[in-house]
Amino acid sequence: MTHPPPLDVTNRFVLDFARRFEERRPGARILDYGCGAGRLVHAALREGLSMEGTDVFYAGSRAREEATEAGLLGGAIHEMMEGRMPYASNSFDLIVNNQVMEHVEDLDAVLREIHRVLKPGGTLLSLFPAVDVFREGHIGIPFSHWMKKGSRFRFLYTWALRSLGLGTWKEQAPTCRQWAIDKLEWIDRFTVYRSRREIFATYDRYFSSTLIEERYIRYRLLDRPGREWVVKLLRLPLLTPLAKAVFRKLAFLVILSQKESR
Numbered sequence: 145m146t147h148p149p150p151l152d153v154t155n156r157f158v159l160d161f162a163r164r165f166e167e168r169r170p171g172a173r174i175l176d177y178g179c180g181a182g183r184l185v186h187a188a189l190r191e192g193l194s195m196e197g198t199d200v201f202y203a204g205s206r207a208r209e210e211a212t213e214a215g216l217l218g219g220a221i222h223e224m225m226e227g228r229m230p231y232a233s234n235s236f237d238l239i240v241n242n243q244v245m246e247h248v249e250d251l252d253a254v255l256r257e258i259h260r261v262l263k264p265g266g267t268l269l270s271l272f273p274a275v276d277v278f279r280e281g282h283i284g285i286p287f288s289h290w291m292k293k294g295s296r297f298r299f300l301y302t303w304a305l306r307s308l309g310l311g312t313w314k315e316q317a318p319t320c321r322q323w324a325i326d327k328l329e330w331i332d333r334f335t336v337y338r339s340r341r342e343i344f345a346t347y348d349r350y351f352s353s354t355l356i357e358e359r360y361i362r363y364r365l366l367d368r369p370g371r372e373w374v375v376k377l378l379r380l381p382l383l384t385p386l387a388k389a390v391f392r393k394l395a396f397l398v399i400l401s402q403k404e405s406r
């Protein structure tokens with residue numbers, strides 16, 4: 145197998161989680177839901193984990209082409225059709241999804257389908273932002289996802305911040321004005337931000353869940369040397385909940401869910 149492209153730190157955390165899970169349950173069957181181009185699947189397979197991937201391949205990215213070019217589509221990765229995964233019920237021990245749920249139209253239907261293919265007692269790990277996150281992560285413009293869709297104010301605000309050098313996106317636009325038009329259209333078309341209340345209410349219908357941002361924070365801090373002292377500091381009473389609360393506003397939720405055992 146060829147070398148997979150490098151993983152971003154969030155996918156490295158997910159891979160580390162899957163590795164530790166597999167150590168406890170050797171041979172565990174793992175699924176990356178919303179796997180995109182399949183980088184995580186590729187890296188996991190290289191490590192000998194039994195990971196597969198599935199995705200609807202929305203028009204907002206080139207993931208389908210990349211998964212095909214990597215030789216993964218139709219092998220370790222399967223395309224979802226009409227909201228259904230091509231797997232039998234009770235198939236997977238662990239399902240992970242990274243930065244996917246803020247893109248799904250119908251969260252209830254997605255979780256119902258995940259619940260179907262997860263084995264009894266199986267685990268679901270979800271990382272994605274709720275609406276109260278400060279910065280819109282896809283275009284990197286703070287609060288742009290809080291403003292009224294299509295409003296003149298939001299457009300002028302995004303254009304102004306882009307002109308000041310803010311905003312992230314791989315492909316550049318010829319002008320800051322065009323960048324604002326394109327990127328706002330992208331988030332309107334491909335993101336569905338929900339309140340935490342709505343997210344937890346929907347998860348609770350299918351799973352019992354806890355929030356584990358502290359594990360991600362610890363992983364991220366230890367990803368670079370010299371930060372062990374911060375990790376120790378964060379163990380102090382009250383600092384862990386505070387760090388989790390701040391993290392959710394700046395980044396995303398990390399939800400660990402369990403399907404009921406039979």
Ligand SMILES: C[S@@+](CC[C@H](N)C(=O)[O-])C[C@H]1O[C@@H](n2cnc3c(N)ncnc32)[C@H](O)[C@@H]1O
Nearest residue numbers: 178179180199200201202207242243244247248
């Ligand atoms: C931001 S990308 C994340 C891809 C990958 N998980 C990663 O970390 O690189 C979001 C992915 O979610 C997929 N997606 C969107 N809606 C979906 C749905 N209802 N079911 C499954 N995947 C979906 C998109 O096709 C896209 O590949």
